[in-house]
Amino acid sequence: MxxxxxxxxxxxxxxxxxxxxxxxxxxxxxxxxxxxxxxxxxxxxxxxxxxxxxxxxxxxxxxxxxxxxxxxxxxxxxxxxxxxxxxxxxxxxxxxxxxxxxxxxxxxxxxxxxxxxxxxxxxxxxxxxxxxxxxxxxxxxxxxxxxxxxxxxxxxxxxxxxTPIREELFKGKKSEAIKICEFKEDKPILLIIGGSLGSKVINDSIREILDELLLRYNIIHICGKGNLEKALVRKEGYKQFEYVKEELAHFMQGADLVISRAGANVIFELLALKKPNILIPLSKKSSRGDQILNAASFKKSGYSVVIEEEKLTGEKLKNEINLLYENKEKYTLNMNKSPIxxxxxxxxxxxxxxxx
Missing domain, CATH: 3.40.50.2000 (Glycogen Phosphorylase B;)
Incomplete structure (x- = not known):
């Protein structure tokens, strides 16, 4: 044959x-x-x-x-x-x-x-x-x-x-994420994904409130090539990466909350893994507006919290992270009901x- x-x-x-x-x-x-x-x-x-x-x-x-x-x-x-x-x-x-x-x-x-x-x-x-x-x-x-x-x-x-979801994402282990990141305290894990090229506005907002967030969360920050902050390399409970490949499955499975851009691939991965999330779509100033539409659809379905890039501040982001964590079961339930x-x-x- x-x-x-x-x-x-x-x-x-x-x-x-x-x-x-x-x-x-x-x-x-x-x-x-x-x-x-x-x-x-x-x-x-x-x-x-x-x-x-x-x-x-x-x-x-x-x-x-x-x-x-x-x-x-x-x-x-x-x-x-x-x-x-x-x-x-x-x-x-x-x-x-x-x-x-x-x-x-x-x-x-x-x-x-x-x-x-x-x-x-x-x-x-x-x-x-x-x-x-x-x-x-x-x-x-x-x-x-x-x-x-x-x-x-x-x-x-x-x-x-x-959308096709990589099978390896379902095989990640939280214990491996903790080991890779050398987290010492048992706190909820917050994962930040800025897209394959990274996001300066998200990186800056996270780092602005980093000390406050670390009181409550361990943080994995995928910040994009050239966006590592040298002064934070040894920060306890905070691990930053330019880009990850094999580690991503462990990080996605290990995360309790995720902050992400709103590209369709990543948001459907979050849906498949049932991860409560905050989406910060690219603005129309730097895109054709597709991420805004994607995020709006997920917000309407009750899968995501959405913050417009133009309205993003460290303080707003901190408040939305804490609110999402307190209501995470509601979002997980909605994602479990998804027919997608x-x-x-x-x-x-x-x-x-x-x-x-």
Missing amino acids: KKKKIILTGGGTAGHVTPNLALIPKLKDLGYEVEYIGTKEGIEKNLVLGENIRYHEISSGKLRRYFDIKNFTDPIKVIKGIWQAKNIIKKIKPNVVFSKGGFVAVPVVIGAYLNKIPVIAHESDITPGLANKLSMPYCSKICVTFPESLKNLKGDKGVLTG KNGVDNIINLIENISI
Whole structure:
């Protein structure tokens, strides 16, 4: 029997890669030969190579909604990437291509279309990002995470699948988190996740009230590359990291409360793990507003407390943390009632049904 092949793509941020990684174990179990197309410098390269997946590099320019001088040169990179992807896909002859979005995905999706290979894309947020908007005409199916997203899709392309959650997140241990962080006192653990690039506004707000918080909580702070505060390295009960990988499962399982941005991947991980949380979505000044919509949906469902970035202060954050801890059972109960499940099986079934 001929072995099935699949090409995964997506990159630019960890959020465009980790859902792909969640699919890999199940795809391998089903006998798929899995390969990946990404960029030379993107975050996706190191993440994928760590999974022992064959990785192919292509050229790709960043897609922007705003004016930038690179808008005149990046389209040339995209066109070059399309032909590179087309040739790679022609050589591999995959049964299907799965795209998680990000600027690298556009050339790959078009390259697959030119080879008459079916493409399934996944959109995590309520409204599609620019890369997925450009890719949609070339896709056979588009998986979405929020029911609200279906109204943004024409015809019968949209499929409500949920988002893929990495299986290893369910295998973390609180005891390991305590050991890694060398916490000596038995206090509730507060985990802060600022996104793969970190968040200065969240980092500053936490550090402003750090001493007060440490009276009640042990704190794990994932603050982003270059954002470690040297003066706090040996602070008792406070452990900071630029980025974590293997440790994340232990930190997520060990956390009693989580403060996070509102990217769709992380908030659905929090929902799957039933972690009471405070979401601080990126403002419209620095994003297209997708995190604001994500956070609003979770607040409406009773899964999250939401603080607008413009209204964030240390004092407000401290009060909301304490209030959330006092009412954490209410949020956990709401999350336990959620009909939204891990999207891995739904997406795998779609891949199986559409493979040629």
